[in-house]
Each structure stands twice: as structure tokens, then as C-alpha cells.
Amino acid sequence: MARVAQALAPEGALARAWPEWRAREAQAAMAQAVAQTVEEGGALLVEAPAGSGKTLAYLLPWLLSGRRAVISTSTHVLQRQLAERDLPRLASATGQAVRVAVLKGRGRYVCLARLQAAVDMGPRIGAPAEHAWLRELLLWAERGGDGDLDQVAGVDTIAGLHGRVTSTSENCARQACARWAECHVERARRAAQAADVVVINHHVWLAELQRQRRGRPRLLPEVDVVVFDEAHALHGLRARLDAEVIEHTALQRLWADLTALADGPLRGLQAWRLLAHDGQVATRGLAQALGAAVSREGRQAWPLGDRQAPWRLATAVAAAQAALRASADADPRLGRLLERTRAAAAVLHTLLSSDDPAAVWLDWQSREDWACLRPAVENDALAAHALVTGTSLGARSVVHASATLGQDEALLWHRDALAVGADWSPRTLRLRVGDEDPGAAALYVPEGLPEPAEATHPQALAERIVPWIELLGGRCLVLATTRRAAQRLAQALQARGRPGWRVLLVGDKPTHAALQALRHAGGGAPTIVVACGALWQGIDVPGEALQLLVIDKLPFAPPDDPWLQRRLERARAVGADPFTSVQLADAAMALRQGAGRLIRRAGDRGLIVIGDVRLRRRAYGPALLAALPACRWLDTEGEVQAWLGELEALTRSSTTDRPSAS
Ligand SMILES: Nc1ncnc2c1ncn2[C@@H]1O[C@H](COP(=O)(O)OP(=O)(O)OP(=O)(O)O)[C@@H](O)[C@H]1O
Structure with a gap:
């Protein structure tokens, strides 16, 4: 804690390294509280105003402690800001070497093999510009770098493109892939295992918890410290905790992967193509019916009174499941596809069998971007505890930092919104900024x-x-x-x-x-x-x-x-x-x-x-x-x-x- 105070002092390491550096009282108080939590273990919720310098106030004590950490923030942009700006600046100012890794979801990285295949297929009729774009993307992805699609425009806006240039865990050939050595997803995962700090976003964190629940191997390393920056943004994910979710993009990928298997290794084994086609038509039908029924973006109760469109999709999913089950021994990829139909079948079953309009929710952005979810019926305090503490990574210390955790000293708003249960008793710290200029x-x-x-x-x-x-x-x-x-x-x-x-x-x-x-x-x-x-x-x-x-x-x-x-x-x-x-x-x-x-x-x-x-x-x-x-x-x-x-x-x-x- 003394080293933290020294680094933050008016003539300390940071002041020497940055001309714009000014000692900030709230920042120093927060840094001391974080240092104590890192040293002694436990949970700390800390609220300090926007712009008060919270990032540095949690990074510095962790960095000086020499412990391993996962830092989770709310968006991809903030991941970059941390990894490319805040961490290197702090490491160089303190002279502390640190290995930083950024980990996003698999769908945010270019898959070189799939992109190459899309380029090799040549232009689709009527879409020459798309092909030129794919070629440029391949050049960019091969030039080194991390293959992070957030640096590229267009991929999420051109319909169907995202699935052609990224992989899923089912269509990834892993070691058998010709581009395995250069694979961006693998590199990111290996870097995460070897890093001193892994910068993730809250969605990756939720996905990691789900992997653990399903007994899959962990992607994140064991760490001592977990920091949730923008911790208030965990609230939106709390609603999805333990929910069964089908995303429109996942459905489209499911049918596309089935088609690809039908055209390749499974040719002639089943009427796969027909099954995939029925699935695609039914998915499109549901997207259209929803598009006509919704009146706003965001989370809402299921808006369709008519059950025809979900029923068609449920039928297509059930037919695919029956065929996959019957052939699962022929190819392990079929078993993985079968697993992917499970959430869709569960949500659709509830939708068709329940009279409760709140049994299934819709999260709607556009016809291309929507999800249906069956919320957890039980308020599972254990799952909520895992979400907010990071103990599943072995962490002893957890810090939640945000400019908005509540309106009282106990920061009840944050704790209530997370619905964790009364037995979670973090320390809380609410800081005002003394040097704030009300005339600014x-x-x-x-x-x-x-x-x-x-x-x-x-x-x-x-x-x-x-x-x-x-x-x-x-x-x-x-x-x-x-x-x-x-x-x-x-x-x-x-x-x-x-x-x-x-x-x-x-x-x-x-x-x-x-x-x-x-x-x-x-x-x-x-x-x-x-x-x-x-x-x-x-x-x-x-x-x-x-x-x-x-x-x-x-x-x-x-x-x-x-x-x-x-x-x-x-x-x-x-x-x-x-x-x-x-x-x-x-x-x-x-x-x-x-x-x-x-x-x-x-x-x-x-x-x-x-x-x-x-x-x-x-x-x-x-x-x-x-x-x-x-x-x-x-x-x-x-x-x-x-x-x-x-x-x-x-x-x-x-x-x-x-x-x-x-
Ligand atoms: N002591 C300091 N002196 C000068 N500039 C600082 C100091 N500490 C942080 N900064 C700068 O202040 C800005 C705000 O810091 P930071 O992004 O950490 O804010 P924050 O408290 O996390 O805000 P938000 O809640 O909006 O995310 C950044 O540009 C950062 O580099």
C-alpha cells in the first residue's frame, strides 16, 4: 500500500512519466482501498465519478502486487482502451513488465480457413463488391495482427457475412485445420493462458460461466484478482444468467453448418440438405413474424400471439434432432450439432406449451439481430454469486468499479439489481471528487x-x-x-x-x-x-x-x-x-x-x-x-x-x- 501511495504522490512515478498528471484525492483513496482488497482478499464495490480516474486506481495496486488478474469491462472498445492505452502507459511509468492479453468471443475473430474458403468460392451472383471486400479482409487478416473484427467495418452489417468469415466451436477443425498455426482464436486463447492480465468483456465472462456449468474446459486462467470495471453493466447480463437462449445468428449458423456437412463429409447419409433448408425457411419465417409484431427494440415479453411461426421452427428443430441423434455415431461433429439444437428446442418447447406470456422473452435489435430466452425460473443465488465474485477462477479478491453503483453509501442499487442474496457482504466505498470543477x-x-x-x-x-x-x-x-x-x-x-x-x-x-x-x-x-x-x-x-x-x-x-x-x-x-x-x-x-x-x-x-x-x-x-x-x-x-x-x-x-x- 505504501508503494501505491508513493507512485501516486505529486513527485511519484506517474507524475514523472505524464506531464498532464495531477494528484487526485478520490483516485488515491480508491487505489488504497483496492490495494487493501488485493492484499487481504474479499470483495470491494467502489463508486467514483465518471472521469475521476478509476481505471488507474484499480490497475496500479494490482500491477504493483505482482498477482495475476482478469479484468472484465463492458465493451470491446473499452477492452482495447485498457489493453492498448491504459495498461502499457502504466507499465512503462512504473517500470513494471506485464503480459497483457485480450480475449473476446470466438465470433469476434476472423477464421482464416473459412475466410479463405469464402474467397476461393469466387463472387456470388450480383455481389462483386462483397467478394472484393472479402479479399481485402483476407489480406488484412494474414498481415499479422490479432484478426479482431472490431477493427473492420461492414462485417456485422452485410447479411450473412459474419458467419462466413468466423468459426463456431462446431465447425472449427482445430488441429486438423490447415491454418491452425496462424489461428487467431487459438492465439488469443493461448495468450490468455500465459498472460499476467487478461482483459475480457462481461459477455465473455457470462459465456465462461456457462462453459463451466456445462463441464467444458475453462478458457480463462486461474487468477488471484478479478476486477469488474463498468460493473453496473453486469445488470443486463444478470437477466440472462442460467437462461436458455437462442440467438438468431446461432440458428442461422446451425443451419449453415448442417448444409456444409451435407455438402461435404455426410453427403448421401441423410436428407441433411432438406432438413437444413426447412430450418432456414422456418427461421426466416419466425424473424419475419417477429419483425411485423414488435414495436420497439430491446427486451420484451414474447410478442407473438400466433404460434404458427415458432411451431414451424420447433418442427424443423425436432426433425433435425431426430436425424442427428440417429447418425451421431457416424461423425463427432453431429453430436456437437445436436448439442447446439438443445437450447432452441428447450426455448421453443416452453414457448409452445406455456400460457404464461412472460415464460419466454424476446431481445430484439433488428430482424438480423434478436434472441429468444427462457429465463431461469429459480432465482439461483449460487449462480449469481459466481457471476459477481470470480471465485470459479480461484480469485481471492474481487473489485467492482463504476461511476454508478447507487445513491447511498451501501450501494444498494447495484446489489439489488444483481439479486445476489443477502449473504454476499462486500465492502463498499463511495467517493465524491473534491477537486471537481462545477464550472467546467x-x-x-x-x-x-x-x-x-x-x-x-x-x-x-x-x-x-x-x-x-x-x-x-x-x-x-x-x-x-x-x-x-x-x-x-x-x-x-x-x-x-x-x-x-x-x-x-x-x-x-x-x-x-x-x-x-x-x-x-x-x-x-x-x-x-x-x-x-x-x-x-x-x-x-x-x-x-x-x-x-x-x-x-x-x-x-x-x-x-x-x-x-x-x-x-x-x-x-x-x-x-x-x-x-x-x-x-x-x-x-x-x-x-x-x-x-x-x-x-x-x-x-x-x-x-x-x-x-x-x-x-x-x-x-x-x-x-x-x-x-x-x-x-x-x-x-x-x-x-x-x-x-x-x-x-x-x-x-x-x-x-x-x-x-x-
Ligand atoms: N491523476 C490523473 N491526472 C491526470 N489525468 C488522469 C489522472 N488519472 C486519470 N487520468 C486521465 O483521466 C481520464 C479519465 O480516466 P478514466 O478513464 O480512468 O476514468 P473513469 O473514472 O474510469 O471514468 P468512467 O467511469 O467514465 O469510465 C483518462 O484520460 C485518464 O488518462
Whole structure:
């Protein structure tokens, strides 16, 4: 602990290594608490404001302890930020050598063999551009690097492409593969076993727990310490814990793999092709029926009253299962395919046999991207315990870090949302930042906008912010509550913006590339990044590169979200007010996360615009405003103009952009 204090002291190793380094009280307090947890074992929940430097506050004590760790964060982008920026910078400042590995899900890595096969097949009729793209991807993947698809645009947006360039555990030939020695998945897994720290995301963590439950070999090494950064993001996964899940992409892959076996080693053995075809048709039919029935993105009760489409899929799955069972001895791959049909059969069985509309949930993003899940009926405290502690990796110490774990010292919001059970008793630490500058950010809630549910809302909001973006020369991040709203806002900004503006919609553009464009735009083309979902948390764009943060509306979870319903019931059962303790608390935490993207270090200045008039009109408005980081509240457009004028003058007077770490 003394070494931690020394490194953080005003003349310590970090101050010597980084010109921009400033001693921060909250950061030092957090680092000491983490050091104690790493040394003594146990669990620590720590909340400190966005931008207060939590990453370093948990990395430093772990690094100096010399122990092995897994660090799990919420997104791929944050994995990169940790592995490529924060860890190397800290290792070099402290002179501590550290082997870092990043591990993502198998589906995030290029499979060289499958990609090569897709290229060798030649262009598909009517899709020459796709073939050129595949060739370029192969060149890129063979050039070295880690084959990480998050660095490439297009793969998730061109239908069917993802499955052709990545592998699954069933279609992977392992040692028999001609490209085994260069396999990106294998390399990542081997690197994880040998590393001092493995940086994963929460989805990989959930998948690891599921592997363990099914008795499969572990991918993560034994470690002493597990850190969950952005720990609040575990809440979304809690709903999936022990659930049976079928994802649309997994279904498509199942049928594609069956077709591939039918065309290859199993030719003539069964009517495999027909079975795969029926499965594909039934899957498409279900996607279409769902697409016509859903009215919003996200988790919801099963929306189809008519059971025809799921019934067709259940029939196709059952037929495939019967054939696979009958032939499982002929080829081990059939046994693996059979295992893959199990979750689909279980979910579909429940769907068709239960009258309870909440027995199966739908998680909907688009016709290409949806999942059905059968939630765990039992509230399995043991599984929840495994999710939050990391003891299954042998960890003695676990740290949960986030800017949003609760509104009280016991951080009850986080613990309630995880539904772990009363016998989990972590230490808690809630830090405020003493050196926070309440004059650094200003907040404006525009008057006169339509209510956020109105169809005209995105255009009206875009119109309002265009002059401000123009004045600042871009430097703008727009956070939308849904993917649809993000698309509409990006379109509206493109249509109403000035020639030469770069409006980058995350999704069309890889997140990392969009953020780099914002970070390095400087005085060049005005850059606006529009995003939803993951970018509400953790993203770090320090300095003048980001001065205008726009949040489209209050991030209330849809009231018909079945997991939310369960949480509301639990709150009622213990006599708490469900709206205040769950819905309002969730929205306040999400809003605080989003707003925290703006001020990242001393000297940062900017404007937060929240385009939701409910903040002004509804009784809960003040409670939400109180949850935001300290800032000046602006009341009129005149005050906004004056504040932006100040920002613009500051930017102009700095000869270059301050160095912004990428
Ligand atoms: N003591 C320090 N002096 C100067 N800059 C710092 C210091 N500590 C951290 N930083 C910088 O402050 C920024 C915010 O740090 P970091 O990303 O760790 O924030 P955080 O608390 O994890 O925020 P969030 O909750 O939003 O993820 C980063 O650019 C980081 O390099």
C-alpha cells in the first residue's frame, strides 16, 4: 500500500512519466482501498465519478502486487482502451513488465480457413463488391495482427457475412485445420493462458460461466484478482444468467453448418440438405413474424400471439434432432450439432406449451439481430454469486468499479439489481471528487422541443443543435437511447448540417474508428459521432476534442421489460416504491454515465444538452438533475450562446489541440 501511495504522490512515478498528471484525492483513496482488497482478499464495490480516474486506481495496486488478474469491462472498445492505452502507459511509468492479453468471443475473430474458403468460392451472383471486400479482409487478416473484427467495418452489417468469415466451436477443425498455426482464436486463447492480465468483456465472462456449468474446459486462467470495471453493466447480463437462449445468428449458423456437412463429409447419409433448408425457411419465417409484431427494440415479453411461426421452427428443430441423434455415431461433429439444437428446442418447447406470456422473452435489435430466452425460473443465488465474485477462477479478491453503483453509501442499487442474496457482504466505498470543477460543464435542456415519443423529435433536436455544432467546429458526441433514434438523428444531422461535416454513426462505422476520428479531428473537418448503447459508458475522449455532448432523451427502461417487471415486483415485496427505487434510479444512473463522457480531466470544458422536456415538466425532473455531475445550469438560448462563445474562444486561443491520449 505504501508503494501505491508513493507512485501516486505529486513527485511519484506517474507524475514523472505524464506531464498532464495531477494528484487526485478520490483516485488515491480508491487505489488504497483496492490495494487493501488485493492484499487481504474479499470483495470491494467502489463508486467514483465518471472521469475521476478509476481505471488507474484499480490497475496500479494490482500491477504493483505482482498477482495475476482478469479484468472484465463492458465493451470491446473499452477492452482495447485498457489493453492498448491504459495498461502499457502504466507499465512503462512504473517500470513494471506485464503480459497483457485480450480475449473476446470466438465470433469476434476472423477464421482464416473459412475466410479463405469464402474467397476461393469466387463472387456470388450480383455481389462483386462483397467478394472484393472479402479479399481485402483476407489480406488484412494474414498481415499479422490479432484478426479482431472490431477493427473492420461492414462485417456485422452485410447479411450473412459474419458467419462466413468466423468459426463456431462446431465447425472449427482445430488441429486438423490447415491454418491452425496462424489461428487467431487459438492465439488469443493461448495468450490468455500465459498472460499476467487478461482483459475480457462481461459477455465473455457470462459465456465462461456457462462453459463451466456445462463441464467444458475453462478458457480463462486461474487468477488471484478479478476486477469488474463498468460493473453496473453486469445488470443486463444478470437477466440472462442460467437462461436458455437462442440467438438468431446461432440458428442461422446451425443451419449453415448442417448444409456444409451435407455438402461435404455426410453427403448421401441423410436428407441433411432438406432438413437444413426447412430450418432456414422456418427461421426466416419466425424473424419475419417477429419483425411485423414488435414495436420497439430491446427486451420484451414474447410478442407473438400466433404460434404458427415458432411451431414451424420447433418442427424443423425436432426433425433435425431426430436425424442427428440417429447418425451421431457416424461423425463427432453431429453430436456437437445436436448439442447446439438443445437450447432452441428447450426455448421453443416452453414457448409452445406455456400460457404464461412472460415464460419466454424476446431481445430484439433488428430482424438480423434478436434472441429468444427462457429465463431461469429459480432465482439461483449460487449462480449469481459466481457471476459477481470470480471465485470459479480461484480469485481471492474481487473489485467492482463504476461511476454508478447507487445513491447511498451501501450501494444498494447495484446489489439489488444483481439479486445476489443477502449473504454476499462486500465492502463498499463511495467517493465524491473534491477537486471537481462545477464550472467546467454547463447543462441545457432546450425548451419547446416535442415530447421525446413524438416522431418529429429527432429532426427538431438536430435543428436545435446544428448552430452549436457549427460554432464549435464539430467536437460533438450524440448519445441516443435507441439504435433507431441514433439512425434518425444521424440522418437529420447529415441533412441539416453544413457541407464538409463528418457525421459518423457508430455501427455504420466501427466504434473505435469513429472515436479516433473525434479524438483527432482537431481543427479539421467538423466531426460528430452519433451512438447508442455501449457508448453511454466508459468512453474517454479527453480535451477539446469533445465539447458538446447531446443526450436525446431520458434513458428510462421500457416499462414492459420483463426483467424490469421482476425487479419492480421484488421492490414491492420489500415495501419499497418501485418507481423511485428501480425505474428512476436506473434512469438516474444511466444519465450520470452518459453525462460523464464530457469532462474527463482538469481543464476540460463543455456543454451537455439533454433533449427531453420531461426534465423541465415532470415531478421527477429535479431528482434526475441532482444525479448529474456538478455543472452550471443554463436556462435560455442566450446563455447557451454565451457559454459556447467562451468555449470557442478558448479553443481558438489554444494553438493546437491539447494532446489527447488515444
Ligand atoms: N491523476 C490523473 N491526472 C491526470 N489525468 C488522469 C489522472 N488519472 C486519470 N487520468 C486521465 O483521466 C481520464 C479519465 O480516466 P478514466 O478513464 O480512468 O476514468 P473513469 O473514472 O474510469 O471514468 P468512467 O467511469 O467514465 O469510465 C483518462 O484520460 C485518464 O488518462
